[in-house]
Amino acid sequence: MRAVVFDGIVLGLQFGLLGVGLTLVYGLGGILNLAHGPMAVLGAIVVANSMDAGAPVLLAVALGLVSIGVFGLLLDSTLMRAVYRLTGERRVLLSLLLTLGVAFVIDGLLVWRYPINSLGIHIGGDPVSILGVRMRTGSLVASAISLAAGAVLVVFFRFSTAGRAVRSVIQDEVGARLCGINPTAVRTLIFGLSGVLAALVAVTRSMTSPITTTAGIDLTILALIVTVVGGLGSVAGAFLAGIILGIVNTVSSFYIGTYITTIMLLLAAALTIILRPSGILGRRG
Amino acid sequence: MTDRTPETEAAEMITAPARPRMSFARAFGPIVLTAAAVALVPLRYGDSGATMRVAVAGVLFATYAVAFNVIFGSTGQLFLCVGALAGVGGYMSGILSDRAGWPLLLSIALAGLLSSALGAGFSWLVVHRSLDVIFTGIVTLAFSLGFSNVVLGQRNWTGGENGLLIKTGSNSLLGDQIPPFYIMLGLLVLYLVIYRLLQLSHIGWAFRALRDDEVAAELAGVNVARYRIYAGTIGAAMLGVAGAVWAHSAGFIGISTYSFAGVDVRVIVMLAFGGIGTLLGPVLGAVTFTVLDEFLISFAQLRVVLYGVVIIVLFLGFQRGVIPAFQGLVERVRDARKRRSPA
Numbered sequence: 001m002r003a004v005v006f007d008g009i010v011l012g013l014q015f016g017l018l019g020v021g022l023t024l025v026y027g028l029g030g031i032l033n034l035a036h037g038p039m040a041v042l043g044a045i046v047v048a049n050s051m052d053a054g055a056p057v058l059l060a061v062a063l064g065l066v067s068i069g070v071f072g073l074l075l076d077s078t079l080m081r082a083v084y085r086l087t088g089e090r091r092v093l094l095s096l097l098l099t100l101g102v103a104f105v106i107d108g109l110l111v112w113r114y115p116i117n118s119l120g121i122h123i124g125g126d127p128v129s130i131l132g133v134r135m136r137t138g139s140l141v142a143s144a145i146s147l148a149a150g151a152v153l154v155v156f157f158r159f160s161t162a163g164r165a166v167r168s169v170i171q172d173e174v175g176a177r178l179c180g181i182n183p184t185a186v187r188t189l190i191f192g193l194s195g196v197l198a199a200l201v202a203v204t205r206s207m208t209s210p211i212t213t214t215a216g217i218d219l220t221i222l223a224l225i226v227t228v229v230g231g232l233g234s235v236a237g238a239f240l241a242g243i244i245l246g247i248v249n250t251v252s253s254f255y256i257g258t259y260i261t262t263i264m265l266l267l268a269a270a271l272t273i274i275l276r277p278s279g280i281l282g283r284r285g
Numbered sequence: 286m287t288d289r290t291p292e293t294e295a296a297e298m299i300t301a302p303a304r305p306r307m308s309f310a311r312a313f314g315p316i317v318l319t320a321a322a323v324a325l326v327p328l329r330y331g332d333s334g335a336t337m338r339v340a341v342a343g344v345l346f347a348t349y350a351v352a353f354n355v356i357f358g359s360t361g362q363l364f365l366c367v368g369a370l371a372g373v374g375g376y377m378s379g380i381l382s383d384r385a386g387w388p389l390l391l392s393i394a395l396a397g398l399l400s401s402a403l404g405a406g407f408s409w410l411v412v413h414r415s416l417d418v419i420f421t422g423i424v425t426l427a428f429s430l431g432f433s434n435v436v437l438g439q440r441n442w443t444g445g446e447n448g449l450l451i452k453t454g455s456n457s458l459l460g461d462q463i464p465p466f467y468i469m470l471g472l473l474v475l476y477l478v479i480y481r482l483l484q485l486s487h488i489g490w491a492f493r494a495l496r497d498d499e500v501a502a503e504l505a506g507v508n509v510a511r512y513r514i515y516a517g518t519i520g521a522a523m524l525g526v527a528g529a530v531w532a533h534s535a536g537f538i539g540i541s542t543y544s545f546a547g548v549d550v551r552v553i554v555m556l557a558f559g560g561i562g563t564l565l566g567p568v569l570g571a572v573t574f575t576v577l578d579e580f581l582i583s584f585a586q587l588r589v590v591l592y593g594v595v596i597i598v599l600f601l602g603f604q605r606g607v608i609p610a611f612q613g614l615v616e617r618v619r620d621a622r623k624r625r626s627p628a
Contacts, residue, residue, distance in 0.1 A: 082604070093561075101594070108586075262430060267427065273416065273423060
């Protein structure tokens with residue numbers, strides 16, 4: 001039982017990191033980026049290909065993070081400009097359709113060019129025993145990276161000027177503008193950051209199980225669920241929700257069966273929406 | 286126009302006809318013309334069984350899109366369970382008629398009833414928890430994915446991933462090559478007429494009011510909750526019946542027949558392309574993307590990429606949809622002409 005819960009936490013930290021990238025972009029610009037999962041997979045393929053070309057792991061990872069970050073920046077400063085010009089429901093709808101198109105393009109290209117590629121980063125070393133449970137080193141490293149990334153994000157948003165600027169735009173765009181903050185620049189920056197986070201998820205996830213080219217849509221749906229349960233626009237909420245869902249995932253697949261996990265996660269999301277629409281740590285709408 | 290005061294404006298609003306007046310020909314002419322144009326398809330492609338099946342599927346998607354238009358276009362409820370609601374109808378009707386031997390038409394009617402009950406339930410939930418677009422989408426998406434899991438799990442009834450053969454329809458007209466096309470087209474015409482009648486009735490008037498400004502509509506005495514539930518119920522019934530008719534005419538349904546990726550995504554793209562909230566937008570979208578799909582098949586693996594590119598380009602170009610863009614153009618031309626020749 002304890003081992004299952006620990007596995008759930010390892011998985012949950014990755015869920016959290018996945019949700020953060022999506023939730024930030026949604027909180028800022030009202031864009032639900034359906035291409036988030038495919039972007040993560042794109043990152044994984046960049047890392048895998050650089051490693052195949054002989055690059056050391058760290059360099060390959062850095063290359064993956066930067067390239068997807070740049071991809072995010074470009075996406076925001078080109079296609080998403082048309083979305084920001086709209087408001088309300090029409091903005092939501094156009095953002096869904098355009099990012100769906102982007103998701104198709106990325107997915108299609110990856111499946112076409114690299115149908116059988118996958119990223120698996122092997123972390124050597126003996127299993128470490130924690131509270132009597134033997135944990136694989138890969139899981140621990142992945143969790144450490146996720147936690148560190150989460151901590152960096154929290155510190156960034158709490159204490160740095162740029163982070164405060166981001167939060168002010170989330171709270172009140174007009175007010176932020178009056179204080180001399182440029183919401184457009186903030187949004188572009190966060191879209192880039194979201195891309196980096198997507199690639200980072202791909203890297204940490206690949207330490208426990210390989211990421212294949214076709215995983216994109218599943219990752220997007222997972223990110224959506226985490227975002228909803230955690231509350232839109234909340235970093236800590238995304239991590240908390242990620243851990244809860246991770247435990248739900250491993251426990252239900254261990255005791256009931258793997259086929260039930262997706263239903264359980266979706267049920268969790270649906271229940272959260274019905275019982276507490278703002279999410280665990282979300283602001284009241 | 287110069288002596289309008291707030292008082293006269295208010296008086297006009299009170300006495301103004303609440304329902305749009307439209308001549309019979311203007312109201313139903315477009316439906317007749319569209320149906321006549323679509324009805325010509327078998328003359329050209331009637332000998333090819335494969336092409337006719339694509340055509341029937343195209344008309345099926347037009348019916349889905351009209352139903353989705355009733356739900357989403359009229360009242361802004363983003364139901365991401367179009368495929369699942371149709372699938373509930375399809376499996377229900379298929380199982381009832383094949384396993385239990387119930388009459389075909391009765392099973393289709395029951396399928397529509399079951400789907401509409403589900404749709405009413407979702408609408409009730411949306412209204413009573415005041416869910417916004419995204420949340421409505423996620424709750425109904427959960428139902429969609431849950432539905433496909435149930436279909437996979439209950440293999441005794443649904444055949445699981447092997448699919449379900451349905452024989453009842455093959456002995457009727459639905460088993461032939463060309464009649465299914467006209468039956469499906471008849472269904473589409475029926476749905477379009479229902480859509481138009483809704484538009485012209487007090488229900489359509491309430492739909493427009495709550496789409497424009499929900500709070501204002503509520504203040505003006507429109508029972509927003511009730512009309513939302515009406516839309517969910519009617520649209521879901523349409524989906525259930527269409528899904529059931531398709532099950533019998535195809536003779537085989539599987540997990541991908543009603544999947545989220547295979548139905549919902551396409552229906553949204555079709556409707557958004559043709560024009561949300563327009564009468565003929567769903568038909569135009571369905572025709573366009575059915576033809577496009579056939580065209581892209583020859584690109585095999587690049588098809589998904591091209592599909593994505595087409596979606597991006599189309600929606601950047603026509604953010605409101607083709608039909609509203611066209612109407613805007615016509616109006617601008619008319620205005621320009623009026624200005625050139627002042628009466």
